[in-house]
Amino acid sequence: MTESERIAIRIRDLTRWFLIKGRPIHALAGIDLDVRAGEFLCIVGPSGCGKTTILRILAGLDRQTTGSIEVVAPRGSAGSDGQPLSSVVFQEQSIFPWMRVRDNVAFGLRARGISRAVRTRIAAEHIRQVGLSEFADAWPHQLSGGMKQRVAIARALANDPHILLMDEPFAALDEQTKLVLQDELLRIWERSRKTVLYVTHSLDEAILLADRVLVMSQRPGRILRILDMPFDRPRTIRRVRSDARYGPLFNEIWELLRHNVARQPLAAEVPA
């Protein structure tokens, strides 16, 4: 079995119910999914379809109601080197305001009990990768939104997890900053080729980044279709957007989602 055929995440018949104000809410219904090692998989779907819930269960921040979900470490590596199964890049501002950039990036390593000297070295390397070396000693409030998300990405990667979970990491950024960071994420990812599960509501972002795009239905969330993205790597935004296959793919995904979004009551779609 080659590394690319290895399964990195295995999800079987995953369901999740929530109790909200005493009412049971069916969030996820029977999700079955295999994510290959080294694959970049994007999940798109309507708001509230449970895509973030899948990520949170994988990260150990939430629990499924039934079914199984596991991160499969490569044979022989599990537990031996203390390499964590997953790291998360969150959608909101998640870097600690009371830590300098370097301490933020080193946080996961610190949690694992790695010595100060080693984690300083690893953190510096990842800060350099996201182009923030000059800001290693800065406080988060001195950084722009885009820089803060770079720190969040560096923090997740410094932890060297088997899989990387990203929950709409660029959703709060302005359009131009988002474009720059998407290109940068592609560049960084090409180098590490980690397994990535990336939740987004942007079809464009999903097509741009993913090897496969998983389209989910509205609540209770189930998988509608998984589509292969045919674009060569290394990718850039320009190349993907100007590719003749981009438009038809966008339309195909939108067709899948449109029916789902349209079925929702209007009140839920358009906030007053």
Add this chain to the structure above:
Amino acid sequence: MSAASPVVLILAWELVTRLGYVDTRFFPAPSEILQTAQRLLTDGTLARQVGISVQRVVIGFVIGAVPAILIGLIMGLVPIVRAALRPLVNSTYPIPKSALLPLFLLLFGLGEESKWAIIAVGTFYLVLINTMTGVLNIDPIYFDVAKSVGASSFLKLSVIAFPGSLPLIFAGLKLGMGVSLIVLVYAESVGTTGGIGYLIWNSWEVFQVPRMYLGIMTTAVLGLLAASALESLERLLVPWKQR
């Protein structure tokens, strides 16, 4: 501007006493209080009394604040501890601290311990409640980050809950310091022959009104100094907060 308002007040006060609009037996002129201050400063009385009081406040404050921060952090972090202790805190907090002085005198005698105890209690609640609120106000995402990397409970407490709640801890410390001074002056009215409170109460007993005013003003100055000391400490320990 912050210096102007007290200066104007003092000048106005001096003026009305000089012009004879008020009874100088009860409202001595600031210049007279200043003369008393000069006398008590030269003979060392003021420094000695201030020294005694400051020592009491510092010791009592630390005895109260340190456990308050620890318990407040744990109450903020652990729901079951919070559920268990909150009714206890809420029911004992409103007891006037002055009502406890007789009890502390009974328990600890007339010595320093009873003063430390009442100052500690006065500080404790304000710091505790503010610390707990500080932890509860930390954005849950930071705890998600910690959990996702498997951070230990100690790390959550020391690296997230504590620094994250520091701005509110300092709010509590500043309030607690104010209450410490209030309680101190009261505590020094009974069974002691030292401290600013003693100076005030004793002056009242022997009708040395300027000296009494001096004591009151010294308390105000101490409050001002303590607050600015805490603010300096806050700037040092919370450099990440935008001001």
